[in-house]
Amino acid sequence: MGMSGAGGGGWQSRRSRRRGGAAVMSEINVTPMVDVMLVLLIIFMVAAPLLTVGVPLDLPQTDAKAVEQDREPLVISINNKGQVYLQDAEIPVEELVPKLQAIAKAGYEERIFVRGDRTVDYGTVMKVMGRLSGAGFKRVALVSEVEQGS
Structure with a gap:
């Protein structure tokens, strides 16, 4: 009447099968981690260009070459309201x-x-440039966008 038989499928028989049978799989499934990393990569690729400049400006366009620099400069921005x-x-x-x-x-x-x-007043930009020059700063540059060909 009890489950003490050899093939009864009770607690003892399951335990003995694990010891002698197939080993427990102990590998890490990396597929979910790869999925998460790909999603994060896409998010950062989309968000990175948005984080480069904090003050939104409509910069004038010119065909001047980019300035080579070894470290991040200080940036002064003047918006359309001055x-x-x-x-x-x-x-x-x-x-x-x-x-x-x-x-x-x-x-x-x-x-x-x-x-x-x-669209900012030329006098406002010159007032800022004049203050910088008058204070003795020697490496002051104006920033523009690369001119788009027609």
């Missing part, structure tokens, strides 16, 4: 030079890029 940004933070024009002097690692030899919107 607001001035140091990197991604808005800053009053009067505080621009003291902030630059405080954060410039190479002193007055620090590379500074000025990005001005295509």
Whole structure:
């Protein structure tokens, strides 16, 4: 009446089959990990160009060559409303030079890029450039986009 028989399929018989039978599979299934990594790769490839510049500007176009550089420059942006940004933070024009002097690692030899919107008043860009030049910064450059052929 009990399950003590040899072929009864009880607890004892299952346990003995595992010991003597096939080994437990201990390999890691990497397919889900590869799927997750591919999804992350696609997300980062799409998001990376969006993270390059914090201040949206419509830059003028020119056919000048790109400047070779060894490290990341300081970027001053002037949007179409005339607001001035140091990197991604808005800053009053009067505080621009003291902030630059405080954060410039190479002193007055620090590379500074000025990005001005295509529609911004020329006088506003010249006021920023004049302050930088008057403060003694020597490596100031204007940034533009590559000109698209017609």
